[in-house]
C-alpha cells in the first residue's frame with residue numbers, strides 16, 4: 001500500500017477522468033482548428049470573379065472558402081410529397097414512432113422513439129449569384145457529406161392511434177404503449193440562400209465546384225451566413241474547454257486526496273515509532289520476549305493473552321495490555337473504561 005497510495009476506486013476515478021480530459025481536449029483542439037480555418041477562409045459570393053480568386057491562390061486551383069449563393073438545380077428539381085408547389089434539391093422524409101415504455105426500475109412510463117423510415121433524396125445542384133447578374137455557378141458536390149444538412153421542415157403531421165379496451169389491456173400487459181406517429185418532410189428548397197464552407201475547386205474546363213476538403217477539415221452547408229456557424233462552433237469549443245477543465249479538476253482532487261491520506265498514514269507511523277522508542281527508553285529494555293513453553297502468566301495482556309501487561313494508560317491508570325496491543329488499538333481509548341488515553345508509561349514491577 002505504501003508503494004501505491006491509491007485505492008482501486010480512486011485509480012478508476014483518476015484513470016477515467018484523465019482519459020475523458022484527454023478525449024475532450026482532442027475534441028476541443030479539433031473544433032478550434034476548424035474555427036481557425038473558417039476565420040481565415042476568404043468569404044466569397046458567387047460572381048464572375050471567382051476563377052481569378054482561385055488562380056491567384058498558392059495551392060493551384062483549390063482553396064478552403066466560405067461562399068454564399070442561392071440554390072439552383074442542375075436539372076429537374078425534386079417536388080415536395082405534400083406540397084406540390086414546393087421544389088427542392090434535397091428532400092428528407094422521416095417516419096417516427098413515439099412510444100411509452102414501462103420502466104420497472106423507476107416504476108413509471110418513459111418516452112421512447114423509433115425511426116421507422118428515413119429516406120433522403122437529392123439531385124445535383126449549384127450555388128448561383130443572389131442578384132442574378134453573374135452567370136457563374138458553383139456546383140455543390142457530395143452535399144450529404146456535409147456536417148449537417150441545410151434543411152427546412154415543410155411538412156409535419158402527428159397521428160395518434162385510436163385504442164379500444166382490449167388494446168389498452170394488451171399495452172399494460174406488454175409494458176409498451178404506442179403514443180403516435182410523426183411524419184416529417186424536410187427540404188432544401190430551390191432559391192434558398194445557402195453558405196457553403198469547403199474546398200472550392202476550379203476544374204481545367206473552367207467549371208467551379210465546392211467539395212469536401214481533401215484534408216478532412218469540416219465541410220458545411222447551412223441556411224444563412226457563416227457568422228452564425230462560427231458562433232455555434234465557438235460555443236461548442238467553449239463547452240469542450242470546460243469539460244477538459246472539469247475532468248482535470250476531478251483528476252487533481254483525487255490525486256490530492258490520495259496524497260494527503262498517504263501523508264497522514266506516514267505521520268501516524270512515525271508517531272507510533274517515536275512513541276515505541278520513548279516507551280523502550282523509559283522501560284530500559286527490549287520488547288518482552290515470548291516463551292511458548294511458559295504457561296499463560298497471571299498478568300497476561302487482556303488482548304493478546306500472551307505477553308505480560310506492561311502499559312499504564314493515563315489518565316485512567318488501567319494496566320491491561322502489552323505495548324504492541326496498545327499500539328494496535330483502533331482508537332486512543334482505554335479498552336477497559338473507554339476513557340481517552342492521554343499518555344502511556346511503562347509498568348515497573350519490583
Ligand SMILES: [Zn+2]
Pocket residue numbers: 301302303304305306307321322323324325326
Ligand atoms: Zn498484548
Ligand SMILES: [Zn+2]
Pocket residue numbers: 313316317318334335336337338339
Ligand atoms: Zn481505563
